[in-house]
Each structure stands twice: as C-alpha cells, then as structure tokens.
Amino acid sequence: MPAATKVPLDTVVRLRLAALRLGRRLRRQSGTGLTPSQESALSxxxxxxxxxxxxxxxxxxxxxxxxxxxxxxxxxLGLIRRRPDTEDGRTWWVDVTDRGHDLLAGSTERANAYLARQLDGLSPADQRHLLAAVPALERLLEVKR
Structure with a gap:
C-alpha cells in the first residue's frame, strides 16, 4: 500500500460536510417519518x-x-416485534415485521430515485468522477480507527 498523503484540512471539512448534507437529504427524501436513530436500528x-x-x-x-x-x-409503530429469549428470560429478541420491511423498501426506492435524479443533473464527467469514487468511499467506511 502506498504511503498516506496528508489531505488538506479544508478538503476534509468539505468532504465531511458534503457527506452529512447528502445523508440528510437522502433521509428526508426516503420519507419514512422516522428519526435517524429509529431508521438506523430498523435498517x-x-x-x-x-x-x-x-x-x-x-x-x-x-x-x-x-x-x-x-x-x-x-x-x-408496528415496524418490529419483540419475542422472549428462551435461553435468557431477562432479554428479548427483536426482528423486523412485514410492515417494517415494506417501509424500508419504499424508503430505499425513494432515496435511490432521488439520488439518480441528482446524478442525472450532473455532467457526464462529474458522474464518472463520483461513480469512480464509490469503491474508495466503501473502503473508507470499512476503516476502523
């Protein structure tokens, strides 16, 4: 692996803010009506x-x-169900209901459609740059530090 280069702080800030804003917009477009914490747990x-x-x-x-x-x-909200843990009566198992699966499927469809529309509004060069960055962004999310 090549030696790491020092990324300028202003670029780091721009990336962080762009990621936050995009995440916020995608959550808003998903239309679940859930809080970010609820949506994260359900997902x-x-x-x-x-x-x-x-x-x-x-x-x-x-x-x-x-x-x-x-x-x-x-x-x-009928999105998950709890059931007792047969091995440990002090705790519960939780899983997604059909209603929860349906909510997430619709949410994913709306968010994907929004992002596709946004990408369509970019130049072909910008689309290529963004799409080429996807593997690096996925690797970035796997880094545990």
Whole structure:
C-alpha cells in the first residue's frame, strides 16, 4: 500500500460536510417519518436479521436504556416485534415485521430515485468522477480507527 498523503484540512471539512448534507437529504427524501436513530436500528435489523436487544445496542453504539426506548417506539409503530429469549428470560429478541420491511423498501426506492435524479443533473464527467469514487468511499467506511 502506498504511503498516506496528508489531505488538506479544508478538503476534509468539505468532504465531511458534503457527506452529512447528502445523508440528510437522502433521509428526508426516503420519507419514512422516522428519526435517524429509529431508521438506523430498523435498517440494522433488516440487514443483519433478528438479534437480542443488547446486541442491537452494541451495533448501534447506544446504551441499553436508549435502545429499549427505541425498540418500544418501533414496536408501537408496528415496524418490529419483540419475542422472549428462551435461553435468557431477562432479554428479548427483536426482528423486523412485514410492515417494517415494506417501509424500508419504499424508503430505499425513494432515496435511490432521488439520488439518480441528482446524478442525472450532473455532467457526464462529474458522474464518472463520483461513480469512480464509490469503491474508495466503501473502503473508507470499512476503516476502523
């Protein structure tokens, strides 16, 4: 791997702000009506499958009391279901309901359509540059420091 180069701070700031703004716009366009934390937890359950509430707290990097409230809210909306853990009666398993899967599918479709429209508005050169950067952005998300 080549030696790392020092990226100018102003470029780092621009990248961070662009990523934040794009994420915010995509969440708004997704139209779930959920908070970012609710949407993140629901998406994690869909991606990774059923898990104990404590594991969901670890995955989302939030406290157990916070995840308990989050789960209660998502359950009240009919997006997830809780079931007792047969091996440990002190905890619960949570998974996504059909309604939750449908909400996420519609959300993904709307966000993808928005992003495709935005990309269509760029020049072919800008489209190529952005699309060429996708693998590097994916690798950036895998770096654990």
């Amino acid at each position: 994690a359950l869909e991606r990774h499958g059923s898990m104990r509430i404590g594991r969901l707290a670890e995955h989302e990097q939030i406290g157990k009391s916070t995840v308990t409230r989050l789960v209660a809210n998502l359950e009240a």
